[in-house]
Every structure is written in C-alpha cells, then in structure tokens.
Amino acid sequence: xxxxxxxxxxxxxxxxxxxxxxxxxxxxxxxxxxxxxxxxxxxxxxxxxxxxxxxxxxxxxxxxxxxxxxxxxxxxxxxxxxxxxxxxxxxxxxxxxxxxxxxxxxxxxxxxxxxxxxxxxxxxxxxxxxxxxxxxxxxxxxxxxxxxxxxxxxxxxxxxxxxxxxxxxxxxxxxxxxxxxxxxxxxxxxxxxxxxxxxxxxxxxxxxxxxxxxxxxxxxxxx
Amino acid sequence: xxxxxxxxxxxxxxxxxxxxxxxxxxxxxxxxxxxxxxxxxxxxxxxxxxxxxxxxxxxxxxxxxxxxxxxxxxxxxxxxxxxxxxxxxxxxxxxxxxxxxxxxxxxxxxxxxxxxxxxxxxxxxxxxxxxxxxxxxxxxxxxxxxxxxxxxxxxxxxxxxxxxxxxxxxxxxxxxxxxxxxxxxxxxxxxxxxxxxxxxxxxxxxxxxxxxxxxxxxxxxxx
Amino acid sequence: xxxxxxxxxxxxxxxxxxxxxxxxxxxxxxxxxxxxxxxxxxxxxxxxxxxxxxxxxxxxxxxxxxxxxxxxxxxxxxxxxxxxxxxxxxxxxxxxxxxxxxxxxxxxxxxxxxxxxxxxxxxxxxxxxxxxxxxxxxxxxxxxxxxxxxxxxxxxxxxxxxxxxxxxxxxxxxxxxxxxxxxxxxxxxxxxxxxxxxxxxxxxxxxxxxxxxxxxxxxxxxx
Numbered sequence: 001x002x003x004x005x006x007x008x009x010x011x012x013x014x015x016x017x018x019x020x021x022x023x024x025x026x027x028x029x030x031x032x033x034x035x036x037x038x039x040x041x042x043x044x045x046x047x048x049x050x051x052x053x054x055x056x057x058x059x060x061x062x063x064x065x066x067x068x069x070x071x072x073x074x075x076x077x078x079x080x081x082x083x084x085x086x087x088x089x090x091x092x093x094x095x096x097x098x099x100x101x102x103x104x105x106x107x108x109x110x111x112x113x114x115x116x117x118x119x120x121x122x123x124x125x126x127x128x129x130x131x132x133x134x135x136x137x138x139x140x141x142x143x144x145x146x147x148x149x150x151x152x153x154x155x156x157x158x159x160x161x162x163x164x165x166x167x168x169x170x171x172x173x174x175x176x177x178x179x180x181x182x183x184x185x186x187x188x189x190x191x192x193x194x195x196x197x198x199x200x201x202x203x204x205x206x207x208x209x210x211x212x213x214x215x216x217x218x219x220x221x222x223x
Numbered sequence: 224x225x226x227x228x229x230x231x232x233x234x235x236x237x238x239x240x241x242x243x244x245x246x247x248x249x250x251x252x253x254x255x256x257x258x259x260x261x262x263x264x265x266x267x268x269x270x271x272x273x274x275x276x277x278x279x280x281x282x283x284x285x286x287x288x289x290x291x292x293x294x295x296x297x298x299x300x301x302x303x304x305x306x307x308x309x310x311x312x313x314x315x316x317x318x319x320x321x322x323x324x325x326x327x328x329x330x331x332x333x334x335x336x337x338x339x340x341x342x343x344x345x346x347x348x349x350x351x352x353x354x355x356x357x358x359x360x361x362x363x364x365x366x367x368x369x370x371x372x373x374x375x376x377x378x379x380x381x382x383x384x385x386x387x388x389x390x391x392x393x394x395x396x397x398x399x400x401x402x403x404x405x406x407x408x409x410x411x412x413x414x415x416x417x418x419x420x421x422x423x424x425x426x427x428x429x430x431x432x433x434x435x436x437x438x439x440x441x442x443x444x445x446x
Numbered sequence: 447x448x449x450x451x452x453x454x455x456x457x458x459x460x461x462x463x464x465x466x467x468x469x470x471x472x473x474x475x476x477x478x479x480x481x482x483x484x485x486x487x488x489x490x491x492x493x494x495x496x497x498x499x500x501x502x503x504x505x506x507x508x509x510x511x512x513x514x515x516x517x518x519x520x521x522x523x524x525x526x527x528x529x530x531x532x533x534x535x536x537x538x539x540x541x542x543x544x545x546x547x548x549x550x551x552x553x554x555x556x557x558x559x560x561x562x563x564x565x566x567x568x569x570x571x572x573x574x575x576x577x578x579x580x581x582x583x584x585x586x587x588x589x590x591x592x593x594x595x596x597x598x599x600x601x602x603x604x605x606x607x608x609x610x611x612x613x614x615x616x617x618x619x620x621x622x623x624x625x626x627x628x629x630x631x632x633x634x635x636x637x638x639x640x641x642x643x644x645x646x647x648x649x650x651x652x653x654x655x656x657x658x659x660x661x662x663x664x665x666x667x668x669x
Contacts, residue, residue: 031607060503065579134284
C-alpha cells in the first residue's frame with residue numbers, strides 16, 4: 001500500500017511534464033517556430049499524455065489545465081529551450097552536428113518522460129479503481145500520448161511507430177506498478193525503481209538500436 | 224426492444240476491432256514498420272473509434288482499455304497481418320500488384336469495420352439515453368474514428384476526406400438503427416441487416432468509384 | 447453576474463461554429479475535396495473546439511453531437527462554401543490571386559472564430575465551476591482546437607504553430623472573461639467586448655505580420 005500517493009504522483013508528473021516539455025520545445029526550435037510555437041509544443045508534449053489519462057479516467061477538468069505546477073513546468077521547459085538553444089548550438093562547429101545533438105537530446109528526454117509517465121499513469125489509474133489491464137494500458141498511453149501528439153502536430157513520423165522499442169518499456173513499467181500494487185510492495189522507492197527500469201530499457205534500446213522484427217518482404221514506401 | 228443488447232454489442236465490437244485491426248496492420252506493414260508499429264497501428268485503428276464513442280458518452284475507462292476481448296482482437300489482427308503478410312505477398316509476381324492488392328484489402332476491411340461500428344456506436348449511444356441526433360452522429364463518428372486516427376498517425380490523407388462516399392453510409396446505418404429503435408423493430412436480426420446495408424453501400428461506392436460532387440473550378444493543391 | 451448565460455452562450459457558439467465551418471470548408475475546397483469532404487472539414491473545424499471543451503468539462507455527449515443548431519450551422523457553412531466557391535473564384539483573373547484570396551479569408555474567419563470560442567469556452571468553464579486557471583486555459587483550447595484539428599486532418603502546418611500571434615489573443619480573451627466574472631462585471635455587453643478585443647488583436651497581428659521572437663540561430667528544417 002502506498003502511503004503518500006498524492007505527493008509521489010505530483011513529483012512524477014512535474015518531472016515528466018518538464019522533460020517532455022523540453023523535448024517539445026526542442027522539436028519546435030528545430031522546426032524554426034517562434035516563442036509561442038515553442039511554448040505550445042512544450043505544453044502539448046508535456047501535458048498531452050496526462051490529459052488523455054484524465055479523460056480516460058473521467059477526471060475533469062484534466063490536471064493539465066487545473067494544476068498550475070504542471071503548467072509552470074511546461075512553460076519553464078519551453079522558455080528554457082527557447083533561451084538556451086542559441087548558446088547550446090554555439091558549442092557545435094557544424095550545424096549538422098548540432099541537429100544530431102538535438103535528436104539525441106530529444107530521445108533521452110523522451111525516454112525519461114516515458115518512464116515517469118508510465119508509472120504515474122498506472123498509479124493514477126489504480127487510485128481510480130481501474131482494473132489491472134486498464135491500469136497497464138492507461139499507463140502505457142499516458143507515457144506515449146504526449147510524444148505522439150507532439151509528433152503529429154510537428155508533422156514528423158511518431159516515435160512510437162519508429163523502429164526501436166518504445167511502447168514496450170512503457171507497458172512493462174506500468175504492468176510492474178500494477179503487479180507491485182497486487183503484492184502490496186508499491187512504495188515511493190519501488191515506484192522510482194520502476195521509473196529507472198523503464199528509462200534504462202528504453203535508453204539501452206536506443207543505444208543498441210534494438211529493433212523489433214519487421215515483416216518479411218515488406219516494401220517500405222515513404223509516401 | 225432489443226433483448227440481448229450486451230452480447231450483440233460485444234460481437235459487433237469484436238468483429239469491428241478485428242477487421243479495422245487488420246486494416247491498421249496492413250497500413251503499418253506497407254509503411255515498413257516493425258512488429259510493435261504494426262501492433263500499435265492495429266490497436267489505434269481497431270479501438271480508436273470505440274474510444275471516441277466512450278469518451279463522448281462518458282464511459283470511463285473506455286472499453287478499449289478495459290475489455291480484454293477487444294484488446295485481444297486487435298493484437299491477433301496485428302499479429303496475423305505481421306506473420307501472414309510475407310506469404311500473401313509471395314502470391315503476386317510484381318510488387319506493384321501486391322501493393323494494389325493491399326490497398327484493395329484495406330478498403331474492404333475498412334468497409335466492414337465501418338458497417339459494424341456504425342451500428343455498434345448507435346446501439347451504445349441509445350443504451351446511454353442519447354437523443355436520436357446524438358446517437359446517429361456518435362454512430363457515424365465511431366465508424367469513422369479508428370480509420371481517421373490510423374491515417375493521421377500513418378501520415379496519409381484520411382479516407383473520410385477522399386473522394387468516394389465514406390461518411391454517408393456510416394451515418395445512414397446509424398440513423399437506420401435509431402429509426403428501428405423508434406418503431407420498436409430493433410433486434411439482432413435487423414441490426415445485422417443494417418450492418419449489411421452499410422457494407423454493401425460502401426463496397427458499391429468503391430467499386431463504381433461513386434464520387435460526391437466536387438466544387439466547380441476548385442484547384443486541388445497537394446501541398 | 448450574468449443573467450442569461452445560456453442564450454448568450456448559444457449565440458456565441460452558433461456564430462463560432464459558422465465562421466470556423468466556413469474556414470474548414472474553404473480549406474477543403476482548396477484541397478480539391480468533394481462535397482462530403484467539405485462538410486466533414488466544416489464540421490471538424492466548427493465543432494472540434496467545443497467538443498474538446500465539453501470533454502475537458504465532463505459534458506457528455508458534447509454539444510457538437512447533441513445540439514442540432516450547431517450541427518446546422520456547420521452544415522450550412524460547408525454547403526455555402528461548396529456552392530458559392532465557384533462564383534467567388536470567378537472574380538479573380540488568375541488562380542494564384544484566388545488562392546491568396548482564400549488564404550486571407552480563412553485567416554479572417556479564423557480570427558472571428560478564435561474570438562467567439564475563447565469567450566464561449568471560458569463562459570462554459572465558469573458555469574461548470576472550473577477555477578480561474580482552468581477556465582482561462584479551457585477558453586484558449588476551445589478557441590484553438592477546431593482550427594488545429596482542421597489543419598491536422600488537411601495535413602497543413604497548424605496555424606497555432608505558425609509565426610503570428612495566435613494563441614495569445616485567445617488566452618487573453620479568456621482571461622479577461624474570468625477577470626470580469628471575478629469583479630462581477632460579466633454581462634452580454636462585456637462578453638461581446640471581449641470577443642471584439644480578441645478579434646482586433648488577432649487581425650492587427652496578421653495585418654502587421656507581428657511575430658513572436660524566434661530562437662536565435664535556429665535552423666528551420668521543413669522536412
């Protein structure tokens with residue numbers, strides 16, 4: 001049994017919103033969007049997953065519009081990217097290097113957000129008496145939602161449909177939280193261990209370029 | 224009056240999820256996505272419409288994450304496409320023929336899913352005391368939603384905006400269910416007849432390339 | 447205190463749906479879509495924002511599918527664009543001029559819809575006891591939602607991510623409504639003044655090509 005779910009929940013959410021907000025801001029800057037475009041994309045990436053989670057659980061209005069701490073985390077993330085991007089870019093001699101830099105940074109931030117929201121999503125779902133299957137899937141959707149909306153708005157192929165393992169670590173993390181709850185081992189410590197596990201799996205998958213198998217003889221057409 | 228709405232409902236939903244799941248899987252394979260991309264797109268296509276329906280009706284969590292039978296139908300559909308796609312493709316001598324094959328298969332499956340979900344969506348809405356207009360529109364949106372989300376994620380022009388009659392058969396089928404309910408003729412038999420009607424109209428529309436009129440002198444720009 | 451919120455609400459909504467419906471229809475015609483594509487895009491643009499608002503506030507089914515007046519406004523808007531587009535286009539000698547014409551018209555209609563929905567969204571949120579922050583953000587999202595969904599479906603870069611001030615006037619208008627409510631000055635007159643203010647700010651921003659600052663040394667890549 002978790003004694004202080006609410007505060008753990010908030011910490012996970014604020015951290016998740018912040019790192020996904022950074023990823024959204026970076027995608028926006030790379031696209032050449034202005035300050036408000038950066039803030040909108042930071043907001044969408046940071047708060048999209050939690051909004052879907054809340055709608056799925058009937059929590060209205062969603063925390064994305066009612067909790068000022070989450071809004072502040074997204075705005076700070078977007079603003080920080082906007083202000084610091086020029087400085088950071090200067091470190092790289094060639095623009096191509098800078099762009100690869102950003103892609104890598106987006107992926108790492110994405111992995112952290114994925115881990116935080118998978119656990120947070122499952123925790124909220126359990127606290128609303130969702131069943132084990134629903135809590136696992138809602139955890140996974142919470143983790144994936146923000147990045148998915150970010151990519152759809154920025155018109156890039158959603159990360160979750162790309163080659164490396166993405167949805168699986170999120171679902172595994174959420175399932176682990178459900179399992180821990182079942183065997184009464186859910187605590188802030190074990191919840192953070194679940195976060196760490198998802199993050200490590202995802203980062204290793206990116207680093208090793210671990211791909212799920214592709215259909216034989218499929219003919220990829222980027223139309 | 225319908226005596227056994229719940230089981231009819233489930234059968235319609237499982238069938239609809241399965242055929243839309245196949246369509247999502249085929250689109251994913253054609254795009255060269257890996258196993259998880261195929262499963263995600265099968266899940267989105269199969270369960271997207273029902274999720275929108277449930278959110279519109281305040282059913283939380285949506286059946287898409289709480290009913291394991293629907294999830295299983297989507298996973299089986301995605302997995303089947305993934306495994307069988309190579310075999311199937313072998314039948315065709317030229318890759319171009321195979322691709323046309325797939326496009327036709329996606330359209331047929333889409334037509335079946337459209338028919339099943341139009342009726343199922345209207346039934347669920349009526350069971351939740353939605354008015355006739357709301358039940359008709361929710362039926363139409365349930366039918367269109369999954370394919371729409373699939374196309375947005377796979378970055379292709381949504382089928383519903385394309386040339387052949389697509390939304391109209393779905394709305395007609397949902398309206399027919401509402402009408403049957405009004406005159407107390409709604410039964411599993413008449414519900415399945417409504418499914419068959421939508422399917423036939425849509426297939427005939429595709430086969431005859433029936434188009435709704437286009438605005439005069441419009442200048443299509445595919446930017 | 448507002449004596450007759452419901453009827454003010456309906457007038458704002460019907461006007462907002464109509465102008466956003468026109469914008470959706472114009473985008474569809476420009477894309478060469480047929481009659482149903484035009485109606486679908488008019489419906490999405492006109493009713494998308496209000497649907498998101500209602501889902502965020504737990505109003506089910508959303509008015510977008512239950513209020514025939516709103517549906518009628520969207521259908522009339524889409525139909526009018528479809529019928530009158532050919533006539534209008536005739537006025538222009540060169541197609542390029544026509545297209546610029548349409549782009550400008552879409553922007554003006556968008557500004558009107560933005561203003562109407564920002565105020566309407568905040569009003570509905572307040573009437574459902576949302577807090578000041580939530581009411582402001584829900585007003586902004588209501589204003590932005592329809593155009594955003596329209597642009598995603600029509601596969602163009604969402605207006606809200608583009609250069610000119612877009613989200614800011616909407617948020618300012620919603621915040622003004624919340625403030626007026628706080629100081630007991632909210633009336634149909636002041637609500638319409640808020641609508642006018644948002645419209646004027648947005649139109650001036652477009653006319654003067656007012657841009658928010660862009661990140662230094664960002665490298666815009668339109669991939």
